[in-house]
Amino acid sequence: xxxxxxxxxxxxxxxxxxxxxxxxxxxxxxxxxxxxxxxxxxxxxxxxxxxxxxxxxxxxxxxxxxxxxxxxxxxxxxxxxxxxxxxxxxxxxxxxxxxxxxxxxxxxxxxxxxxxxxxxxxxxxxxxxxxxxxxxxxxxxxxxxxxxxxxxxxxxxxxxxxxxxxxxxxxxxxxxxxxxxxxxxxxxxxxxxxxxxxxxxxxxxxxxxxxxxxxxxxxxxxxxxxxxxxxxxxxxxxxxxxxxxxxxxxxxxxxxxxxxxxxxxxxxxxxxxxxxxxxxxxxxxxxxxxxxxxxxxxxxxxxxxxxxxxxxxxxxxxxxxxxxxxxxxxxxxxxxxxxxxxxxxxxxxxxxxxxxxxxxxxxxxxxxxxxxxxxxxxxxxxxxxxxxxxxxxxxxxxxxxxxxxxxxxxxxxxxxxxxxxxxxxxxxxxxxxxxxxxxxxxxxxxxxxxxxxxx
Amino acid sequence: xxxxxxxxxxxxxxxxxxxxxxxxxxxxxxxxxxxxxxxxxxxxxxxxxxxxxxxxxxxxxxxxxxxxxxxxxxxxxxxxxxxxxxxxxxxxxxxxxxxxxxxxxxxxxxxxxxxxxxxxxxxxxxxxxxxxxxxxxxxxxxxxxxxxxxxxxxxxxxxxxxxxxxxxxxxxxxxxxxxxxxxxxxxxxxxxxxxxxxxxxxxxxxxxxxxxxxxxxxxxxxxxxxxxxxxxxxxxxxxxxxxxxxxxxx
Numbered sequence: 001x002x003x004x005x006x007x008x009x010x011x012x013x014x015x016x017x018x019x020x021x022x023x024x025x026x027x028x029x030x031x032x033x034x035x036x037x038x039x040x041x042x043x044x045x046x047x048x049x050x051x052x053x054x055x056x057x058x059x060x061x062x063x064x065x066x067x068x069x070x071x072x073x074x075x076x077x078x079x080x081x082x083x084x085x086x087x088x089x090x091x092x093x094x095x096x097x098x099x100x101x102x103x104x105x106x107x108x109x110x111x112x113x114x115x116x117x118x119x120x121x122x123x124x125x126x127x128x129x130x131x132x133x134x135x136x137x138x139x140x141x142x143x144x145x146x147x148x149x150x151x152x153x154x155x156x157x158x159x160x161x162x163x164x165x166x167x168x169x170x171x172x173x174x175x176x177x178x179x180x181x182x183x184x185x186x187x188x189x190x191x192x193x194x195x196x197x198x199x200x201x202x203x204x205x206x207x208x209x210x211x212x213x214x215x216x217x218x219x220x221x222x223x224x225x226x227x228x229x230x231x232x233x234x235x236x237x238x239x240x241x242x243x244x245x246x247x248x249x250x251x252x253x254x255x256x257x258x259x260x261x262x263x264x265x266x267x268x269x270x271x272x273x274x275x276x277x278x279x280x281x282x283x284x285x286x287x288x289x290x291x292x293x294x295x296x297x298x299x300x301x302x303x304x305x306x307x308x309x310x311x312x313x314x315x316x317x318x319x320x321x322x323x324x325x326x327x328x329x330x331x332x333x334x335x336x337x338x339x340x341x342x343x344x345x346x347x348x349x350x351x352x353x354x355x356x357x358x359x360x361x362x363x364x365x366x367x368x369x370x371x372x373x374x375x376x377x378x379x380x381x382x383x384x385x386x387x388x389x390x391x392x393x394x395x396x397x398x399x400x401x402x403x404x405x406x407x408x409x410x411x412x413x414x415x416x417x418x419x420x421x422x423x424x425x426x427x428x429x430x431x432x433x434x435x436x437x438x439x440x441x442x443x444x445x446x447x448x449x450x451x452x453x454x455x
Numbered sequence: 456x457x458x459x460x461x462x463x464x465x466x467x468x469x470x471x472x473x474x475x476x477x478x479x480x481x482x483x484x485x486x487x488x489x490x491x492x493x494x495x496x497x498x499x500x501x502x503x504x505x506x507x508x509x510x511x512x513x514x515x516x517x518x519x520x521x522x523x524x525x526x527x528x529x530x531x532x533x534x535x536x537x538x539x540x541x542x543x544x545x546x547x548x549x550x551x552x553x554x555x556x557x558x559x560x561x562x563x564x565x566x567x568x569x570x571x572x573x574x575x576x577x578x579x580x581x582x583x584x585x586x587x588x589x590x591x592x593x594x595x596x597x598x599x600x601x602x603x604x605x606x607x608x609x610x611x612x613x614x615x616x617x618x619x620x621x622x623x624x625x626x627x628x629x630x631x632x633x634x635x636x637x638x639x640x641x642x643x644x645x646x647x648x649x650x651x652x653x654x655x656x657x658x659x660x661x662x663x664x665x666x667x668x669x670x671x672x673x674x675x676x677x678x679x680x681x682x683x684x685x686x687x688x689x690x691x692x693x694x695x696x697x698x699x700x701x702x703x704x705x
């Protein structure tokens with residue numbers, strides 16, 4: 001299925017696209033998903049594609065990505081070979097359950113859902129919506145803001161499939177689930193998949209999300225992920241973004257935490273053309289622990305924008321934001337970290353730190369902390385730095401015989417280390433250490449045996 | 456081994472070193488003493504190649520080569536070692552990785568193969584004994600969270616690992632209690648041979664009770680105002696620096 005979106009009027013072309021393909025979009029999906037589409041489309045009609053005139057998108061120009069023509073995938077793409085022949089994740093001894101999404105659709109149509117005897121369910125959202133409508137209905141679209149965020153609205157109007165993970169009360173997912181988003185086509189393509197992650201009371205789970213491009217075409221991803229972390233539950237997400245320079249990745253994460261829950265998201269952005277990661281985390285109960293972290297390594301004309309919004313609604317919660325980046329060549333980046341402490345959220349602790357190293361005079365970073373505090377008994381801090389590598393550290397290393405380039409690498413690596421070190425899945429942590437080192441050395445950072453060599 | 460002739464160095468236009476002459480031969484230990492602000496640490500930094508300082512005049516030959524043609528890392532590979540007065544903390548760089556990289560860079564320079572991991576670990580174990588350094592420290596990031604004494608001990612440990620032919624120890628004794636001082640000094644003495652030389656920069660005579668110098672030089676106002684044998688250090692201890700200040704003013 002190939003439909004071209006006209007570049008002239010992006011907004012209208014999406015509306016036309018929707019009207020032309022409404023039946024296909026709705027096919028096989030329950031009402032509680034389809035009923036959200038018209039409203040979302042209306043919101044998108046009002047809001048349009050974000051522009052740099054909007055404060056939230058001041059530093060990221062989305063128009064070049066949206067002006068291109070893309071193939072849309074209203075049903076799964078059929079390929080005449082086994083994806084496993086060209087792609088294999090080689091994180092050693094990572095005992096994870098691997099789920100593949102190909103261009104936004106769950107790949108293994110033979111077994112679209114896995115169910116464990118403890119009641120853990122994971123796999124295709126499309127399938128889950130049909131097989132477990134009572135669960136999906138309860139959570140789908142509950143926290144993603146399709147009224148005010150135009151990209152979320154667009155996703156809500158078009159989403160058909162994606163990843164689904166459900167951890168019932170008291171269940172523990174022993175081995176992490178690994179979701180791998182693959183993009184592969186002979187033509188440029190756009191995907192708008194939707195993920196739904198649910199951790200019920202006292203449950204515990206880890207998951208890994210990897211993004212890869214397997215062919216050199218331009219790709220545009222506009223994904224939305226909703227994460228529900230119920231009372232005393234723990235959810236830990238590590239994400240590795242590794243797409244080529246022609247890829248644009250817009251990813252909206254919405255998380256809602258209940259009492260004494262623990263949520264952590266750590267995004268390692270190794271490579272990508274334009275990356276925009278939104279993190280919206282609502283601390284809806286007392287005593288939550290919340291961590292949003294990121295490491296980005298960019299060079300050439302790459303751009304990365306991290307937008308974080310932590311909403312402390314109830315007292316006694318702790319949130320931490322730790323974002324670090326190394327920008328080389330003429331790469332650009334932005335960080336916008338917002339902490340909102342509502343009036344009732346006494347004894348809140350909210351910390352934010354964003355540190356950047358610019359390796360050249362042409363690299364640019366914009367960091368913007370925003371603290372909005374309405375409670376009077378809180379501990380909050382923020383710090384943003386943009387600088388060069390530590391001269392004294394460099395000299396110390398060189399004085400031991402280590403050459404300048406190697407000393408620089410050691411320091412960059414050390415800088416990145418703090419974020420990587422927070423990864424709790426040990427084999428993945430080790431692998432990421434290796435990948436980051438390779439990336440900083442300027443060696444190709446493919447983390448799979450991919451035959452496409454799209455770089 | 457090292458010849459310094461009429462060395463002048465400045466930082467941001469302020470001249471700190473105003474004509475230093477010094478000759479260090481292998482097997483010798485030289486102590487450079489002097490009051491605060493006399494230029495001792497500047498001399499150490501200039502020798503090691505810190506770019507913060509501009510050499511405005513003079514020349515230095517090291518192992519027969521022009522020192523100013525060499526980058527800091529080349530000086531190190533040629534056998535120079537600077538023990539820092541304030542060792543730098545480098546969070547995230549493990550001691551192991553740091554030392555392995557340094558040792559292998561030295562080996563590469565000498566045309567040797569990189570060291571096998573097992574050999575490297577053996578070498579580390581051996582050298583750790585010299586400075587009585589704890590494995591807890593060598594398993595951490597470079598100097599991170601080390602106490603003052605641990606940092607200094609770590610400097611001598613690195614010196615032991617790299618086996619320099621010229622060690623410049625900048626105020627290695629400062630901030631050390633008497634036990635730590637003894638351990639550090641013992642380390643230096645154990646590493647001493649007829650083929651290497653040491654320059655000990657210190658404020659106090661105390662260290663020289665443990666590391667016996669062949670020559671003592673007094674640096675004051677950017678110049679060496681007096682040189683002598685180890686007895687000069689004792690004289691300074693007794694009389695302070697004031698008499699030399701007066702003498703040099705004349």
